[in-house]
Amino acid sequence: MLNNEKIILMTKLSLYEQKNQKSQISTSKYFKGDYVSLKMISSFVYITIAYLMGLAITVLYAADKLLAFTSTTGVFTNLVILLFLIYVVVVTLYMTFCHAFYSHKFRQTRKKLNEYNGDLKTLHRIQELEYDAIIDELEEQEQEETQW
Numbered sequence: 001m002l003n004n005e006k007i008i009l010m011t012k013l014s015l016y017e018q019k020n021q022k023s024q025i026s027t028s029k030y031f032k033g034d035y036v037s038l039k040m041i042s043s044f045v046y047i048t049i050a051y052l053m054g055l056a057i058t059v060l061y062a063a064d065k066l067l068a069f070t071s072t073t074g075v076f077t078n079l080v081i082l083l084f085l086i087y088v089v090v091v092t093l094y095m096t097f098c099h100a101f102y103s104h105k106f107r108q109t110r111k112k113l114n115e116y117n118g119d120l121k122t123l124h125r126i127q128e129l130e131y132d133a134i135i136d137e138l139e140e141q142e143q144e145e146t147q148w
Contacts, residue, residue: 006126013119024109025116032110036102043098044091051087 017025027035059066070076 003126003130006123006130009119009123009126013116013123016116016119020112024112027106027109028113030106032103032106035106036099039102040095040098044095047091047094051090055083 030038070079
């Protein structure tokens, strides 16, 4: 006899696993602080690379103007300090955004994983009840056979 509730639950769990296997289920092996820290480190590397690439493109594009502008004494030092301050501000803003974003993402993922785990527990309870019913039926059959 088919159990419709069990079939629906198993289908729901299977679809969730197929859809979210890499992104959400793999997140469950991390604590929140570890997950956010790991994502922030990778974000720091990416924003640094992006800033350096943008700086390199700007320098290559305006190399002649830059050389003429920095030929004065002290202007080069001021320009380097300005570029470093811009880098610090950009990284600080981006890392603040990343911390908020990945913390929110982790909370949402954990919430969905709790629902998934609840469905798994429900499925386990249904299977235990079915197993107990089968065991009871077999015991009744044995008792009937021993009575004959």
